[in-house]
Amino acid sequence: MEKVVSGIRSTGNLHLGNYYGALRNFVRMQQEHECYFFIADYHSLTTYPNPEDLHGNVRQILSEYLAAGIDPEKATLYIQSDIPEIPELYLLMNMNAYVGELERTTSFKEKVRSQPNNVNAGLLTYPVLMATDIIIHHASKVPVGKDQEQNLEMTRRFARRFNNMYNQEYFPEPEPYNFGEDLVKVPGLDGSGKMGKTEGNAIYLSDEPQVIKKKVMKAVTDAGPTEPNQEMAEAIKNIFKLMEIVSEKETYDYFLEQYNTTRIRYGDMKKQLAGDIIEFTDPLREKIKAIYGDQEYLKKVAAMGREKARASAARTVRDVRKIIGIKSF
Ligand code: TRP
Numbered sequence: 001m002e003k004v005v006s007g008i009r010s011t012g013n014l015h016l017g018n019y020y021g022a023l024r025n026f027v028r029m030q031q032e033h034e035c036y037f038f039i040a041d042y043h044s045l046t047t048y049p050n051p052e053d054l055h056g057n058v059r060q061i062l063s064e065y066l067a068a069g070i071d072p073e074k075a076t077l078y079i080q081s082d083i084p085e086i087p088e089l090y091l092l093m094n095m096n097a098y099v100g101e102l103e104r105t106t107s108f109k110e111k112v113r114s115q116p117n118n119v120n121a122g123l124l125t126y127p128v129l130m131a132t133d134i135i136i137h138h139a140s141k142v143p144v145g146k147d148q149e150q151n152l153e154m155t156r157r158f159a160r161r162f163n164n165m166y167n168q169e170y171f172p173e174p175e176p177y178n179f180g181e182d183l184v185k186v187p188g189l190d191g192s193g194k195m196g197k198t199e200g201n202a203i204y205l206s207d208e209p210q211v212i213k214k215k216v217m218k219a220v221t222d223a224g225p226t227e228p229n230q231e232m233a234e235a236i237k238n239i240f241k242l243m244e245i246v247s248e249k250e251t252y253d254y255f256l257e258q259y260n261t262t263r264i265r266y267g268d269m270k271k272q273l274a275g276d277i278i279e280f281t282d283p284l285r286e287k288i289k290a291i292y293g294d295q296e297y298l299k300k301v302a303a304m305g306r307e308k309a310r311a312s313a314a315r316t317v318r319d320v321r322k323i324i325g326i327k328s329f
Contacts, residue, residue: 002033004177005139007040007080010057014064015202017186017195020245022143025179027069035075036137036309037065042080042129046122062298064205067287078305085313090132092320096161097128105150131155134174136313141177152176166323187242191220191235206285209278216274221266229260239269247276
């Protein structure tokens, strides 16, 4: 049994890519491992969400996790800002992180380029906060996508540095959790790359049926194949991939056959695809809505998560204070 930690920034709703890429795997992982899933609302502050949105986003993602099947009795599901031990350990870890190495991370350099007017210190020390999230529970495994690999590398480095500095094997160095075969890469609708938050590219778990229909009908295609078994353009591959994920095998095979015999009508295929996505998301959306509206339940879930997460975090902070030499009178 591994200790697994995974955080998600609270910057908006989850889409099908999040669902098939991670969330579905989390539901499975919680049966086998000691899992800490949390909503990283501190991390989302680097981009200044407005105060109303901040809580609404946390509530939305919490509802989505629960609706998708994260069980707050099995996993520890909590909100980062509910755990005061996190900022405390973060402060201590900051003393061991060098400005130079933080400035050299790709995500920081990318932010400096994309938002030169808001290069705040929170952005610089983002990897320290993330490392804190992970090591505070002594995690051994962290499920991360490509974009987070460097942050995990930094986490290992900070853990190792702490251990070396105080001459003891206190923090384990967390490894990436590899979903292997279970990692489904969901393509987006704009003809290139994977599903992401750019306008019109993603289908959100909470999208209403008309919205889904509209987005799918607008998905990028091409003029259609002119000869049998023609190599597919990227955009067409993406539509087929989406269909492979959400539709019945016969449906997928039918349209593939249509494509390979040049009879395909993308309009028909998209209509079918939209219908199948709606069929899949319908019950989930209803569940999300019901949970979102159930203040009492959310409060109970958050309290349960807070209690479990704090118990684990407090042990670490107590140890670390002692290791560092902080002593109360
Ligand atoms: N940085 C992660 C992201 O943007 C979110 C995150 C914060 C995280 N703390 C974490 C992920 C700890 C894993 C473990 O996706």
